[in-house]
Structure formats: structure tokens, C-alpha cells
Amino acid sequence: MKISAVALLAILSTAAAGRPSLTIKVSDGSFDDLDGLEPTISWEASTEADGTDLSGGVDLAARATSDIGSLAKSIWGKASRDVGGWGVSARAELEGSDLTSAEIEIDATNEESDISVHLEASASPEAVSVNKVEGTAGFDSDGARITVNPRYDVGSGSGDVVLSYSKDDTSVEVTASQDDQSVTISQKVDDDNTISPTVARSGDFSVEWKRSLGDDNSVTTTLKPNESVNVEWEDGAWTANVNVPIDGTDITGTNVSIKREVAF
Numbered sequence: 001m002k003i004s005a006v007a008l009l010a011i012l013s014t015a016a017a018g019r020p021s022l023t024i025k026v027s028d029g030s031f032d033d034l035d036g037l038e039p040t041i042s043w044e045a046s047t048e049a050d051g052t053d054l055s056g057g058v059d060l061a062a063r064a065t066s067d068i069g070s071l072a073k074s075i076w077g078k079a080s081r082d083v084g085g086w087g088v089s090a091r092a093e094l095e096g097s098d099l100t101s102a103e104i105e106i107d108a109t110n111e112e113s114d115i116s117v118h119l120e121a122s123a124s125p126e127a128v129s130v131n132k133v134e135g136t137a138g139f140d141s142d143g144a145r146i147t148v149n150p151r152y153d154v155g156s157g158s159g160d161v162v163l164s165y166s167k168d169d170t171s172v173e174v175t176a177s178q179d180d181q182s183v184t185i186s187q188k189v190d191d192d193n194t195i196s197p198t199v200a201r202s203g204d205f206s207v208e209w210k211r212s213l214g215d216d217n218s219v220t221t222t223l224k225p226n227e228s229v230n231v232e233w234e235d236g237a238w239t240a241n242v243n244v245p246i247d248g249t250d251i252t253g254t255n256v257s258i259k260r261e262v263a264f
Helices: 005-012
Strands: 021-026 040-049 052-061 072-083 086-095 102-110 115-123 128-141 144-153 158-167 170-177 181-188 193-200 205-214 217-224 228-235 238-247 255-263
Touching: none
Parallel strands: none
Antiparallel strands: 021 040, 021 255, 040 052, 052 072, 072 086, 086 102, 102 115, 115 128, 128 144, 144 158, 158 170, 170 181, 181 193, 193 205, 205 217, 217 228, 228 238, 238 255
16 A cells, blocks of 8 residues: 555645644753754644545654754654455654655555564665564454464564463463563452563563553553663653663662643
């Protein structure tokens, strides 16, 4: 499915279909001035034409400059429609002011068969190269949900398979590749708390604790021994991340990122 420049411009010209939002992010680390702020204006719109859903958007850096062309962080367009019982979508994204290459994502889902396919590719004037491809098949059995998700990275020539099983308040996920295998067990302790330890054959270990604060707000803490502690706090339009690298019992630094979305 091809997304033309004309279709993308038609989407972006439909101003009534969407309102811009402003995202202000404090970059990791510390700064002596306002260089740590990364304000971004995001705008998107959607429409429908001949049975195809079209959407598109743009992310712009909100800063003073005489080079307007440098403000564009990304421009994207997406087309979706049903084809023979499959929901098919294609998305293309151009990074910054470079309009000569695009990152492409193609998805196809058959809800009746419970099968989906995802493909990622890069397109340039010279060629189109496939980067990643994966498929997912799912089925229900005795009240449980089981999925099989093989994935292949064309660039590195490596692949793995993710098997997941979930029932009631417990889920198990096994990721297996030629080089390593890991198991994640998630247990919902109560309505507000979920604990998810992960153990890998390589010896890596991590544990995640997610606590719901209500109204879709939450705090997620992830501990990786001898590596880091990461805390993510989502509170409405606010998202804060605190990452603390650790070496044994020593704290080697703290990285803080704060983001606020403002719709207007």
C-alpha cells in the first residue's frame, strides 16, 4: 500500500480534524541554561477516502530560529483499509528535513484467524530494504490466552521467539533465541500492584513493580541489580523518569527526564 505525498498533504490540510499538542521535555542530565528543555509541537489529522482511512502528522521543535526547515523532527502518514478479511495498514515516517528516505511499517491483522504480521523497512531513492519482520498467532484454551510471536532481524541475521501465556492474574512470557533465553512471570498481587521478575539464562535478573494510582496513573519501578534502578511516574499529561545507575551499593549518577503534554 503506497502513501503518496499528495495524500499526506491532503491529510495535513484538514485542520479541523485535529488539534496540536505541546510536549515539553527536560533532557537527561543537568544544564546551566534552557538547553535542557526540548519543547515539541505535535499535530495530526485524519480523514477517509474511498474506504481507506488516512492519517498524518508532524512533530516540530518549538524554538526560535531563522532556519524554519530545521524545526521539523518528523513527518508521518498512514493508510489503513480492509482487504479480503485482513486489516492492512502502511505507515511512512520522514525524519527531520531529510525527505530522501523514509522508515516504513506495514501491519496486517486477521481477527478471525487471530494472526498478525508486522514488517519494518527503510526506503531510499536507491532501494527498499527490509529491516525486521515478525508474526503473531494467538488462541484461547481453557480460559487462558496463548500467543506465539516469532521475530527476525534481517540486518543482524538474528531471530527469536516469544511465547506468552496468561490466565486470571498471572502471565508468563518466554523469550528464546540462539544465544539466550529469558522468562518473565507477572503476578497481579491485588487491584493496584503487579510484580514481574525476569530471569535470563545469561544470569541477568530484573524485577518490575507497577503500582496503579487510579485514573490511569501509575508508578513503575524496575530494578536491575548492579546496573540501575528506573522509576517511571505517569500522572495524566505528566511523565517523569528517574534512572539511577548503580554499581553494587554505589550510585554512579542520576538521570532525570520530565515530559508534559499540553493540548490546545
